[in-house]
Amino acid sequence: MKNLFSILFLILFSLGAQAKDGYELWLDYQPISNPQLRNEVSSLFSGVYFFGQNPTFDIVKKELAISGLKLVNQDPVFRTERLNPTKLWLGTREQLSQVLGLQQQVEIQKLDEDGYWRGPIDFQGNTYYAIIGNKPVGVLYGVFDWLKSIQTETFNLKSEKSDYPKVKLRMLNHWDNLDRTVERGYAGFSIWDWHKLPGYIDPRYIEYARANASLGINAVSLTNVNANARILTTDFMKKAKVLADLFRPYGIKVFLTARFSAPMEIGGLKTADPLDPEVISFWKKKTDEMYSFIPDFGGFLVKANSEGQPGPHEYKRTHAEGANMLADALAPHGGILIWRAFVYSHEIDEDRHKQANLEFVPLDGKFRDNVIIQVKNGAIDFQPREPFHPLFGAVKNTNLGMEFQITQEYLGQATQLVYLAPMWKEVLDTKTYSPSSNSTVAGIVDGSDSNQKLTLMAGVSNIGTDRNWTGHLMAQSNWFAFGRLAWDPYLSSEEIASEWIKMTFGQKPDSNAKIKEIMLDSHEAAVNYMTPLGLHHIMGRSHHYGPGPWVEGGRADWTSLYYHRADSLGIGFDRTDSGSNALAQYAPEIANSWSDPTQIPEKYLLWFHHLPWDYRMKSGNTLWNEIALHYDQGVKSARKMKSTWDSLEGQIDPERFSHISQLLAIQVQEAEWWRNACLLYFQTFSNRPFPSEIEKPEGDLEYYKSLDFPFAPGIRPRW
Ligand code: BDP
Secondary structure, eight states: OHHHHHHHHHHHHHHHHHOOOSTTTTOOOOOOOOHHHHHHHHHHHTSEEESSOOHHHHHHHHHHHHHHHHHHSOOOOBOSOOSTTOOEEEEEHHHHTTTOOHHHHHHHHHSOTTOEEEEEEEETTEEEEEEEESSHHHHHHHHHHHHHHHHTTOOOTTOOEEEOOSSSEEEEEOOBOTTSOBTTOOSSSOSOOTTTTTTOOOHHHHHHHHHHHHHTOOEEEOSOSSOOGGGGSHHHHHHHHHHHHHHGGGTOEEEEEOOTTHHHHTTOOSOOOTTOHHHHHHHHHHHHHHHHHOTTOOEEEEOOSSTTOOOGGGGTOOHHHHHHHHHHHHGGGTOEEEEEOOOOOTTSOSOHHHHHHHHHGGGTTOSOTTEEEEEESSSSSSOSSOOOOTTTTTOSSSOEEEEEEOSOTTTTTTTSOOOOHHHHHHHHTOBOOOSSTTOBHHHHHTSTTTOOSSOEEEEEOOOOSSTTSSSSGGGHHHHHHHHHHHHOTTSOHHHHHHHHHHHHHOSOHHHHHHHHHHHHHHHHHHHHHHSGGGOOOOBOTTTOOSBOTTOOSSSGGGSSHHHHOOOSSEESOOOSTTTTOGGGGSOHHHHHHHHSTTTSOGGGHHHHOOEETTOBOTTSOBHHHHHHHHHHHHHHHHHHHHHHHHTTBTTBOHHHHHHHHHHHHHHHHHHHHHHHHHHHHHHHHHOOOOOTTSOOOOSOHHHHHHOOOTTOTTOOOOO
16 A cells, blocks of 8 residues: 555656646756766765855755755755865855965955855865855855756866856846736736735745846846835835845845835825925935835835826926935935936927937936936837947946846737847947947946946846746746846857756757757847837837837827838938937947948848838848848748747657747747738838738738737736
């Protein structure tokens, strides 16, 4: 009988172990097959010694317990004696200082406070493998890196490695509402269960913190930038405190969004004027109260005077006056105020592209030291491809942080596989020519070109209650890639993809090469079938799902016509000096070359130029034909992604294989839909036939225009 139970248990266990639903993310720790690596790693797990104790080390212990068993079937043996037979040493530099050689001491000291060193240390005739951080969290990061090297089979017992994050604040921004809906969320509801907090702790909170820590993400803003003032009430502070306490040992600080009109909404004041003494005192008291619950509270994130959000302009005050007032309330506690540069108004008769610079450049040098301006990667809005935001390079005495969007609002939401690292890298690697001729966007963001001390990279989260966290399993790679780039913006998209694939799907060289090919082709594919050659913001109204180049009426800068400007003569937004002259906001090296349609990279052509349909492209094709060829190429690439994936049947576990295969089938349909709808629509202006090489767009335009998606996910709730 007992045997029967054991057999049943084994069967159930192995069935369970095979069911891959994505919940484990990249921390699945699949068994290592390489015998030498297995032996080395098991031996390290067989003797683990911690120099000291603290809550972060408790987490490291848990991670070693999970990973040891899964990777090499070895429970870690935690020893109380640090010498042989102990094998693995963990501790901070200070804790290990007596045993460290001079060389290591110097190496580690050079690292940033979150950095780590790992490698062999000879001591009294034995060699120990040590993972050392300047702070306990550095040990945690070092351990995750070590585990990654095992998962990716790159671990070498004899070599040393040190690393540290290039950016100080590596942050997720959740656009989560208190009712658990998520603005632009495509993976279910918010993982923050405010209703059950502070009493109930969902185990997901821990899994979430663990995943973030594995990437070095060290800050999270829990609430939507379209903020609800209620989050600043005492009841909600108590709830947020629970999360902050859970996240602390993982090295993660909590931030909250602050609604500028909160003094009126929850403070009973008649104004939110940032220079009003009562308003100042409201924010000071609120902030002090927040710190009484969360002593290491990160600070506030604010969206003001943008898309209807309240802000200092209501009181004829500047963004600097608004931001500084909040920054002053935070400063005594060491808090940081993050103020978004995503500001534009249809009441201002200016190209939306220019508005952030018009607001912020005159304020350069006027923000407090603990203020950082969070700037989207491009000047419009997370489009499939955008040239970098001209604020990078335009200010010299203002801290600037980067805001990327991990959630795929404009990039296929949760039905499409689009690996975003290549898009982010394109922006990070671009030369700004300012403050110096070699500056890049990455150099401004990490402070190496801008000299700013306070540095930030934020990513709008794609996380929700879906079992696999991100809706589309492959979208986990975007959470991962964001974390890796926030840690080191100089990594390549390719190496990040390789790491993620091995950690997610295991060590299978053939299938891994194909998955990588799919991922690396996916962004260009999406740009081609959505918005090639610099077209932008031509998605369906409000939900932004699918094509809507015909969207017109209402607020001009929320229509597609505003952006593509197609007419019988041509297409594109003239942002040269004969048009809005947004180009003048870039350094002259860029402005001059991009003003010339023959010099600007063609991928940005229609972003800055309105050109005739018969304009000759570098390929020799007319502009019209080139647009059509790009759309068609996008569809072909999507089909190729699908067939490449399908060729992996049998090599990937059935559950994940089918999930991705089904979604890729949808992606192909959506790519065809985009191509057909956009080409049929633009043809009404170009009045030219489609080039013979392309597959003729099917259907009729009226049909595409009639499609309606009242229940598309992620739409902004209206209160
Ligand atoms: C846009 C989204 C909108 C956000 C806004 C923002 O459509 O839902 O509120 O950005 O960043 O991309 O504030």
